[in-house]
Amino acid sequence: xxxSLPLCLKNLRAMSWKPLxxxxxxxxxxxxxxxxxxxxxxxxxxxxxxxxxxxxxRPRLLQIRTLVSAAGRQSSLGSxxxxxxxxxxxxxxxxxxxxxxxxxxxxxxxxxxDGARGALxxxxxxxxxxxxxxxxxxxxxxxxxxxxxxxxxxLAKGERLYSMGNPLDLGFTIVEGTYNGLVERSYNERIHFxxxxxxxxxxGPAMSAEGAIIGVNVAKQFGSDLVSFLVPGxxxxxxxxxxxxxxxxxxxxxxxxxxxxxxxxxxxxxxxTGARGFRxxxxxxxxxxxxxxxxxxxxxxxxxxxxxxxxxxxxITTCNSETRLFVADDLVTGNIRMVQAYFHALELNQFQFxxxxxxxxxxxxxxxxxxxxxxxxxxxxxFLATASDGKHPALRTVWCARAYREFAGLYDVSVTAITQxxxxxxxxxxxxxxxxxxxxxxxxxKHFLEAVQWTK
Numbered sequence: 240x241x242x243s244l245p246l247c248l249k250n251l252r253a254m255s256w257k258p259l260x261x262x263x264x265x266x267x268x269x270x271x272x273x274x275x276x277x278x279x280x281x282x283x284x285x286x287x288x289x290x291x292x293x294x295x296x297r298p299r300l301l302q303i304r305t306l307v308s309a310a311g312r313q314s315s316l317g318s319x320x321x322x323x324x325x326x327x328x329x330x331x332x333x334x335x336x337x338x339x340x341x342x343x344x345x346x347x348x349x350x351x352x353d354g355a356r357g358a359l360x361x362x363x364x365x366x367x368x369x370x371x372x373x374x375x376x377x378x379x380x381x382x383x384x385x386x387x388x389x390x391x392x393x394l395a396k397g398e399r400l401y402s403m404g405n406p407l408d409l410g411f412t413i414v415e416g417t418y419n420g421l422v423e424r425s426y427n428e429r430i431h432f433x434x435x436x437x438x439x440x441x442x443g444p445a446m447s448a449e450g451a452i453i454g455v456n457v458a459k460q461f462g463s464d465l466v467s468f469l470v471p472g473x474x475x476x477x478x479x480x481x482x483x484x485x486x487x488x489x490x491x492x493x494x495x496x497x498x499x500x501x502x503x504x505x506x507x508x509x510x511x512t513g514a515r516g517f518r519x520x521x522x523x524x525x526x527x528x529x530x531x532x533x534x535x536x537x538x539x540x541x542x543x544x545x546x547x548x549x550x551x552x553x554x555i556t557t558c559n560s561e562t563r564l565f566v567a568d569d570l571v572t573g574n575i576r577m578v579q580a581y582f583h584a585l586e587l588n589q590f591q592f593x594x595x596x597x598x599x600x601x602x603x604x605x606x607x608x609x610x611x612x613x614x615x616x617x618x619x620x621x622f623l624a625t626a627s628d629g630k631h632p633a634l635r636t637v638w639c640a641r642a643y644r645e646f647a648g649l650y651d652v653s654v655t656a657i658t659q660x661x662x663x664x665x666x667x668x669x670x671x672x673x674x675x676x677x678x679x680x681x682x683x684x685k686h687f688l689e690a691v692q693w694t695k
Contacts, residue, residue: 301320326378358376363485455475522579551585572651
């Protein structure tokens with residue numbers, strides 16, 4: 240999702256005292272019968288439906304905390320909700336990711352609306368949809384049912400939804416909003432929810448007026464008001480069935496499970512991207528290609544009109560697949576990025592222009608960087624003739640790759656190609672792939688390079 244942020248609240252101890260005092264004052268001002276009941280959004284006071292749902296749903300809600308085991312103090316928090324009579328609950332994967340990846344360092348704990356606390360056990364994850372199933376150490380609480388219409392995709396746009404969670408650790412809150420269908424330009428299905436979701440509400444439920452589950456809180460749009468996203472309820476229902484039929488065993492290797500899910504997901508992404516095909520794009524005297532898949536978001540910019548006048552003109556298009564997957568706080572992967580840049584010398588001679596263009600071939604991952612998750616990159620440079628039909632210019636090509644330490648068979652790959660047919664103009668094409676298999680990287684790079692040709 241473009242510029243979307245997970246709603247898990249991290250690193251509470253890093254808060255300064257001034258914001259903390261303001262939060263405490265707000266909490267005291269909003270306290271109603273011992274619980275902070277926030278106003279829903281810009282719509283004014285809570286409706287009678289929201290008041291009824293808040294009263295009935297509150298016993299089904301959980302606050303989920305990740306604690307540093309040695310210190311017994313929280314490092315992050317989110318929300319969750321009960322979905323079975325035997326203590327199973329749904330939340331987001333990113334809420335429990337620390338405990339999944341580092342079980343010797345972190346543990347999970349819940350707090351119920353009645354103040355009850357206890358340990359949580361992780362049973363199943365769905366990385367692609369940012370979901371997890373956990374088990375409580377109690378089985379006496381009421382639980383939510385899934386809305387059959389949501390499972391069958393039968394909701395109508397404009398229907399009123401009610402999201403619940405624990406924003407900013409202020410207490411359980413209900414937010415009224417609107418169902419706007421699925422996000423159209425997204426590979427992973429997400430519901431567009433017009434409502435004020437905030438950090439700490441990750442993993443909370445979004446309900447119909449009847450109190451049945453429509454979706455799961457997951458993210459909000461950065462830099463916008465009341466643009467939030469839900470995971471469709473059918474994915475949560477499917478994960479619940481999987482957890483009931485094949486629960487995780489003690490000592491489960493979640494690294495291996497995450498690696499398997501990443502490999503499966505990227506295989507589907509590259510198959511779907513290839514099936515959608517490519518469309519030609521002209522830049523100056525050159526033609527190249529960009530993906531025709533609807534989940535690619537493409538933008539263009541130019542340095543025309545820049546002051547002072549640039550010594551080389553630049554017209555650049557950038558297409559991103561917006562398919563990032565959260566694995567850990569310091570590892571987000573899965574994106575495909577295509578950049579096409581046409582440069583034309585204005586005040587540079589051929590030698591100066593050659594030096595300028597050569598700078599564009601530098602690897603995209605500067606410095607030592609991320610040693611925890613990835614190996615150092617290795618690059619290979621060569622000159623390449625993609626065809627002998629007189630339509631394709633010779634290319635100077637740089638291939639760089641780095642492997643994932645924890646997830647065998649997955650790589651970050653960058654391919655940069657620079658046309659070599661002119662001393663005063665050039666097309667620089669760059670393909671960046673995150674979390675791809677070697678075969679998929681080779682296949683897409685081959686198509687990407689073969690698309691570069693002359694238009695004249």
